[in-house]
Amino acid sequence: MRFLSKFYIDGFILSILATVALASVFPAKGTAADVVDVLTKIAIALLFLLYGTRLSPKEALAGLTHWRLHIIVLASTFVLFPLLGLAARLLAPSVLTDDLYTGLLFLCLVPSTVQSSIAFTSIAKGNVPGAIVSATASNLLGVFVTPLLVILLMNTTGQASVDFSSVGDIVLQLLVPFAIGQLIRPKVIGWLRRYAEPTKLVDRGSILLVVYSAFSAGMVEGIWHMLSPWRILALAGVCCVLLALVITATMVTGRVLGFSREDRIVIVFCGSKKSLATGLPMATVLFASQPVGLIVLPLMIFHQIQLIVCAGLAQRWAKTAEPDQLVAS
Template sequence: MADMPLRLLKRLARDWFLLGMLAAVILAALFPSFGASGGPLHADVVADVGIFAVFLLHGLGLPAAQLRAGVVQWRVHLVVQAFTFGVFPLLWWLSDLSLGHWLPPDLSLGLLYLCAVPSTISSSVAMTGLARGNVPAAIFNASLSSLLGIVLTPVIIAVFASATGQSLSMGEAVLKLATLLLLPLALGQLLRPLLGAWFARYRPYTNAFDRAVILLLVYASFCDSIASGLFTDYGWEVLAMAFVGAVVILAIVLASTTRVARALGFSKEDEITVVFCGSKKTLASGVPMARLLFGANPALGLIVLPLMFYHQAQLLVCSLLAERYAKRPMQPNT
């Protein structure tokens, strides 16, 4: 345990995506007018094109055969989806009842959005594999979560957002998500027999494109927010609250998923799947969805900030957990 801070620092040094997000925020602070709505970048058009392309690639990468292999683990799926779309929003609601009056409404909305987005696919599956968990069930759950999130994320926000003083047009939100998320996902699945081999061969490059689009969306989001007075209106203490809130949520959910999996008598492999898939939140889908749901909101940068903090925290903490799980003795049937 003594070398954990050093290991975390090494991971941060290797994570160019984290450095890219920091650079995107700094560039937005220095040049907010370039990426703001109506600016020279034309971020609204570029963002829509990038989101469509990203989800088209996600559709190409969804392995239908492996998804079918994971379908039968229904108890695992039920627990994971219950945490993703039930426990997380309930946790936000309970915390908002006690602490909501201390938080700015936009930050409270950001924490709600963090709790409403689906699980992530790539890191959930990767962590489950590293920890020697139930990989087919992880693939199925993470993919199912992404599909359910297209409908359930705006529903959750519409139900709870009134507590933050915000509102969301359900019909318009679902239509946007269906057009720019569900449509390219379906198109990618249809094209998979033709382009699946190409996608597998160039996957490292497509993953880099995926992250580049996210960085562009982060930059554009913060350009709008900074131009509208994100730092001058709120100050650094609000950013600290966003970080603390994200870390506390992660700690509670990691402990809860572990306890529930053990209380239900799951195997260690299924426990790993529940812990990693049930606690993860997607930045890859979350930032594009936020752009579609809150695109006109001048505080969009603050709304996505808790999710950005949560993403980095979950990668660091879950990678350490995965290594610890992986060190357990091999069983004869594994």
């Protein structure tokens, strides 16, 4: 990794690109896809268990009550993104087809990621308790807010409904393991302080599993063959610009409002990301009679770009963290 760093190539980013390549050549299908899905859920649950053991109850309470931070993250997710999505209408149909623009606007309406936002915050030595609350709140509110925004801002056919079991999934997969981690913390915190590698391995491994699972699904659906290379490149370019605008806006907002370094990391990672895991099932329901494959393509491409960009940012900020932050993590 030191050799690669001389050429400004991050090993974690290379791992993500290698995972994308692996999913392109050997996508998970059938039983294999089910196994990957189960492994991904287990990795995410283990990640939150470890977060629970690493955070003191005092830190967790501080994250919960940091309302200014959460308001900024939610405003980025459900106000800034939708406004940029509406402005992108100028790109259709010259740059984006009508279906691709529908998908781009839809990606702007879905909630933030939970697992990867928190994982990147942890890697960058940011405010992990604040990230847990912000990302989880975004995902829970998104169950209600995203369909409402779709109804208000988009012309969809059929009735927009939401599977409320997703709320239970969030509780069981994220909050329950975190609570268990809090309970067992007194017995394992000493071991975790001596051995930091297990947490680092779960951080990065869970992200790679999410990348492989999502990209495999796209390969199986065959959506990459529905468009010309020009359209795909144009869409990728638009997604890059969208992400750059939001990351810039969140960075500037965090500094202007006087947030600490740790909180600014949360604002960037939780406020600039969009959840593929939440967006895909919602799109299936909200666009039942429309070309769902094309509509979710912008979200899939944006998802891959955000992981690569945020991986680079997380590694960069981790290297600039203060010594006391490195010890505390």
